[in-house]
Amino acid sequence: MEFRTFVFYFLAAILVFASLRVVTLRNPVHAALHLVLAFFSASGIWVLLQAEFLAIALILVYVGAVMVLFLFVVMLLDIDLDRLREGFWSYLPLGSIVALLVVAEMGLVLISRYWGVLESEVPQAEAGYSNVQAVGRLLFTEYVYPFELASVVLLVGIVAAVALTLRGKRKSKSVSPSQQVFVKAKDRLRIVQMPAEKGD
C-alpha cells in the first residue's frame, strides 16, 4: 500500500468515527469537540489533495471561530439530558426514513464513480505553485460579484443579529469610557490651601 493511500484511510477512518460520535454522544460539549476533530481530519484530507488553502481556511474559520462560538452556546445552555431523550421513539420512524434517503443518495453518487481511492482528477500542480494566489485571482476577477454578494449577505446577518439583541436603551449605570479617558486630575480633585494654624 502506498503511503498516501495509508494516510488517506487513516484520516478517513478518524473522520467517519468522529462524525458518528458527533451524532451519538449525549454530552453536547463532547459532541462539539468531536466535530472539531472531524474538521481537523477533513483538512488533512484536503492537504493530501494539494488544496492547502482550503485546508488552512477550514481550520482558521470553522475550528478557530465558528466552533468556538458553538462551544460558547453549548456550554452556556442548561441542558437536561432526560428531557432531550423523551421524544426519541416518536421521532425515530421519520428520522430513519430521512437517514436512509440521504445514505441512498450519497451511495448512488459515490459508489458508481469512486470505488476505491482514485487520483484526484484535478491536474497535479508543479511544486511551488501557490494555491492561495490562484484562489485569490479567481475570487477577485471571475467570481467578484458572487464574492461581494456573499459578503453583503454576511453583513446583513451581522446587522440582523445586532437588531435582534438590541432592546432599547439599557438601564445600566456604566460610565462612558471615552469620557473617562479624557478626565483630567483637576476635574476630580480639588486641592485646598489650608494655612497653618498658629500654636498658642
Add this chain to the structure above:
Amino acid sequence: MVETLQLLLPGFLMPLVDWLMRFGEGIFGSLWPDIVTVAWTVIKAMLIVAPLLGAVAYATYAERKVIGWIQVRVGPNRVGPWGLLQPVADGVKVLLKEVIIPAHADKGVYLLAPLFSFAPALLAWAVIPFSDFLVLANVNASLLFVMSVTSVGVYGIILSGWAPNSKYAFFGGMRSAAQMISYEVPMGLALVVVLMVSNSLNLVDIVQGQGRGLFAGMGLKFLSWNWLPLLPIFVVYVISVFAECNRSPFDLTEGESEIIGYHVEYSGMAFAVFQLAEYTAMLMGCTLVSLLFLGGWLSPVSFLPDSFLWLLLKILGVLVLFYWVRATFPRYRYDQVMRLGWKALIPVCLIWLAVVACWMLSPWNIWK
C-alpha cells in the same frame, strides 16, 4: 539534507556523513531515502523543540530578573549562581505536586485542556524560518498556517474554564476567550497589510522582501524594514500580540486580585503546562514581530552580515519590551480592553489598509 549539512557542518565531518549514507543504503536498500527523510525531519523538529523549551524555562527566569531590576529588587538569586537554577527548581516543584481533579469535573476534557493550549503553541514553530535555509517546513502559505494554528489555542482556555465545573473558572474562560477572539481580528487585518506589501504568504519571502528598498540601497537596511512604512500597523500588531498572549496590561484572565481565571482549578503539572503554553505563545509572538516587522535575520546595516544571531537579538529585544510593559503599566479593565480592540485597533487597521492599497497603486509605490 546533505546540502543543508554542507552549509552547517565543518568540512572535515562531511566524509563521515557520506560514509553513513552509503552504509545505510547498503543495509536498507531502496527504503533508505524514506528512512532518511523521516529521521531528518524528526531530528530537525527536535532541534527546534528542545532549545525552545529551554528558552521558555529561562524566559520565566529572565522575566523575574528583569522585573526585579526595574523595581530595584534583585530577583531570584538563591538557587545556583545568580539564581540560574531557579527554573529547574520550579520544574521539579510542579512535577512533584499533586494534580487535584475537582469532584464534579469532566475528567477527560479537564486533562485535555492543557494539551489544547500547549500543542498549538508548539506546532506553529514548524513553519518559522530562522534564516534563509534554516526552516523545518518552508510551505507557501506559512503565514496563514501560523494564524490558523494559533487560533486553535483558544480551545485550551474555553475547555479549562468549562471542564472543572466551577463558576469562577468558567467566567475566567469566557472572558479570556472573548478577548482572544476579539484581538484576532486586528491581528489578522494587520497581517493582511503585511502580506499585501510583501506580495507573499511565505515567511522567508516576507523577510527577504524587507531587505530591499530605497534605504536598503543606501546601506541603512533597518529603515527599509516593515516597521517604518507600516508604523501604525506595527503598533497595532504589537498591542494585539500582548492581548493574544494574555500578557500584562491585558492579563485580566489571571488577575490575581480578582481570583477569577480559566486555570483556577488546576494544580501541579497541569497548571504548569498552561504556563508553558503562555510563554511559548509569547516567544512565538516575539518571533513573529521580529520576522514580519523587524527584518528577521537581516542585519540592520549592510556592512554587517545577515545572521541567525540578529533574529535572536530582535526576539530578545521584543521579549524585554513585554517584561518592561508588565512592570510599568497597570491592568486594563475588561470593558476598556474590548473597547480598545473593537473601537480603536480595528478602525486603525481598516483605514491603514485602504491607505496602503492606494499607496501601492500610486506611482510612489515603494514595494516593487
